[in-house]
Every structure is written in structure tokens, then in C-alpha cells.
Amino acid sequence: MKVKVKLKPIRGFILDWLCSLPILQEPGKDMGGNPSCFHKPWRALPESDQEMIKFLKSYLLLNKNTSHLRILLQGPVGAGKSSFINSVESAILGRIAGRVMTDATSGSSFTKKFKTFQICKDESRKTHCSFVFNDIMGFESAHGGIHVDDVKLILRGHVAEGHEFKADCPLSKGQGDYLSNPSLAEKVHVLVTVIPAAAVSLLTDDVIKKMRDVRLDASNLEIPQFLILTKVDEACPEVEKTITNIYKSKYLKEQVEKICLLLGIPMNSIFLVKNYNSEMETSKDMNVPLMYALRQMINFGEDFLNSQKGI
Numbered sequence: 001m002k003v004k005v006k007l008k009p010i011r012g013f014i015l016d017w018l019c020s021l022p023i024l025q026e027p028g029k030d031m032g033g034n035p036s037c038f039h040k041p042w043r044a045l046p047e048s049d050q051e052m053i054k055f056l057k058s059y060l061l062l063n064k065n066t067s068h069l070r071i072l073l074q075g076p077v078g079a080g081k082s083s084f085i086n087s088v089e090s091a092i093l094g095r096i097a098g099r100v101m102t103d104a105t106s107g108s109s110f111t112k113k114f115k116t117f118q119i120c121k122d123e124s125r126k127t128h129c130s131f132v133f134n135d136i137m138g139f140e141s142a143h144g145g146i147h148v149d150d151v152k153l154i155l156r157g158h159v160a161e162g163h164e165f166k167a168d169c170p171l172s173k174g175q176g177d178y179l180s181n182p183s184l185a186e187k188v189h190v191l192v193t194v195i196p197a198a199a200v201s202l203l204t205d206d207v208i209k210k211m212r213d214v215r216l217d218a219s220n221l222e223i224p225q226f227l228i229l230t231k232v233d234e235a236c237p238e239v240e241k242t243i244t245n246i247y248k249s250k251y252l253k254e255q256v257e258k259i260c261l262l263l264g265i266p267m268n269s270i271f272l273v274k275n276y277n278s279e280m281e282t283s284k285d286m287n288v289p290l291m292y293a294l295r296q297m298i299n300f301g302e303d304f305l306n307s308q309k310g311i
């Protein structure tokens with residue numbers, strides 16, 4: 001017993017020394033140099049964007065009960081939902097695309113109508129990818145946010161295309177825009193919450209509660225869920241300088257850990273993204289984190305659809 005007590009400090013010292021050896025350092029652990037960045041990214045991304053773009057363009061659903069996989073983007077006004085849809089199309093077309101109206105001024109043009117966005121495979125605009133997006137406004141009451149009950153109806157496919165949401169009056173059975181018997185194609189297959197990286201600590205208790213409520217409902221329906229932290233360039237100067245620092249930034253990793261605890265989303269379902277906003281051309285380094293996040297969404301959505309075969 002006595003010997004054990006005496007050895008304890010020595011054991012601790014040896015452990016500390018071993019852990020400080022570069023060869024034993026975990027990726028994502030600080031190894032000196034730039035104090036705001038880890039030496040190695042804490043998540044390894046593919047080297048190239050081309051294989052992921054090829055996969056996304058050629059992806060076909062196994063489940064023949066729907067022609068597309070539906071991804072619902074939810075999050076605060078100005079979070080970058082419309083920009084994410086545009087960024088996906090930009091990466092796939094290989095040039096900047098701007099079909100979905102983004103809102104730089106946070107004026108009155110918030111997305112209030114329920115609209116489905118398809119992604120063109122090429123410039124002919126005749127063929128589309130097998131995944132589609134819907135984006136809905138956030139829960140913040142300042143902007144007349146969407147009602148939680150409306151989001152639950154969207155998840156189940158009860159909301160018709162073009163429906164105009166009213167914050168104080170959720171859609172109900174019997175109304176014209178209420179689809180009583182939605183097909184699998186009208187239901188949501190992947191739920192994605194979009195939040196600006198620098199806004200994680202600013203989320204109000206009310207918004208967090210509503211997001212968790214929707215998450216729980218989606219979990220009951222077994223819908224896979226993801227979260228993307230956008231505007232990583234605005235949140236971290238090192239990423240603004242060099243986009244490849246995206247998964248090296250200590251600040252951004254902290255935000256991922258924070259939101260993981262706040263919303264109960266596992267770390268491996270949270271992605272960091274910089275949307276195309278001021279760029280004139282697409283680039284591999286910008287595409288990689290965008291395509292990586294989307295590919296994971298598609299993979300999990302595909303698994304979900306394959307579990308719904310009987311429907």
C-alpha cells in the first residue's frame with residue numbers, strides 16, 4: 001500500500017511525459033505553433049472534391065417509392081440555409097450559382113412559403129440530382145418565426161408545396177394546404193439544423209427548447225438528423241485566411257462541443273461549412289467540407305429510406 005502511494009507521482013510524471021511525445025499526440029491536440037489552431041485537423045476530410053461530386057451527381061435511390069430524398073433545412077433567419085443550397089449547386093455545376101434568393105439585409109424577404117429546391121446536374125438544366133431541399137424560417141419570434149407544430153407537419157409530409165406559414169396559426173387538418181395522405185416522397189428524410197458558428201452562445205432558451213422539441217419528434221420518426229455550423233469564416237480569422245483550417249480551429253471545435261451539449265446532437269453529425277457568398281469561382285478547398293457534409297446526409301437519408309420500404 002505504502003509503495004503504491006510513493007509511485008503515484010512518478011507514474012503521473014511518466015504519463016505526462018509520454019503524452020507530450022509528438023508520436024502519441026491525438027489528431028486535433030495542440031502541438032504548439034499557431035495558438036488558435038490545432039496542428040492536425042480533428043476530423044480528416046477527403047483530399048479531393050471530385051469523387052464526392054461524382055457520387056452526388058450519380059446517386060440514385062434504392063427505394064423506388066420516391067424519386068428523391070428530401071432534406072429539410074431549419075434554422076434562424078440569416079443562418080445561411082439558402083446559401084447552403086446555392087453552394088451545393090455551385091459545387092456540382094463548377095461555377096457560382098445563385099438561384100435561391102439569399103438575404104443579405106435580413107429585411108422582409110424571409111422564406112415563409114414552403115418550397116422545394118432541386119439541384120441541376122449540369123448547365124442543360126434538364127436533369128436533377130436525386131435529393132431535394134426545403135428551407136424554412138427559424139423559430140425566433142422577432143421575425144414571426146415558424147410554429148413548432150408546422151415543422152412537425154412538414155416532417156410527416158402533410159404540408160403542400162406553396163403553403164404560406166403563419167407564426168400564430170399552424171396548419172390544421174381540413175385546410176386546403178393540408179395533405180391527408182402524404183406519399184413517402186412528400187415526407188422529410190433528413191433534418192438539418194443550420195446555425196452560424198458565432199451564434200451558438202446567442203441562442204435563446206426558447207429557441208433551443210423548440211429545436212429540441214423538433215429533434216425529439218424527428219427521433220421518434222427515426223429521421224436522421226444533422227447540424228451544420230455556417231459562416232465559419234466570420235467566426236474564426238484563421239479560417240477566413242485559409243479555409244483548410246476549418247477543422248483545425250480551436251474556437252470552431254469549441255462551438256461544435258457546445259452545440260452538441262445544447263441540442264444533444266452527436267459530434268459526428270455536426271459539420272462545419274463555409275458557404276459561397278462573395279467568391280467569384282468555385283474551388284476544391286471550399287467544396288470539400290460542403291460536399292463532405294452533404295454526402296453524410298445522403299448516406300444516412302438513404303439508410304432511412306431503405307428502412308421505409310413497405311410504405
Ligand SMILES: Nc1nc2c(ncn2[C@@H]2O[C@H](COP(=O)(O)OP(=O)(O)O)[C@@H](O)[C@H]2O)c(=O)[nH]1
Nearest residue numbers: 078079080081082083102103104231274275277
Ligand atoms: N461570410 C459568410 N457569409 C455567409 C455564409 N453563408 C451565408 N452567408 C451570408 O449570410 C446572409 C444570409 O444568408 P441566407 O442564405 O440568406 O440565410 P437564410 O435566411 O438562412 O436563408 C447572406 O448575405 C449570405 O451571403 C458563410 O458561410 N459565410
Ligand SMILES: [Mg+2]
Nearest residue numbers: 081082102111
Ligand atoms: Mg433563405
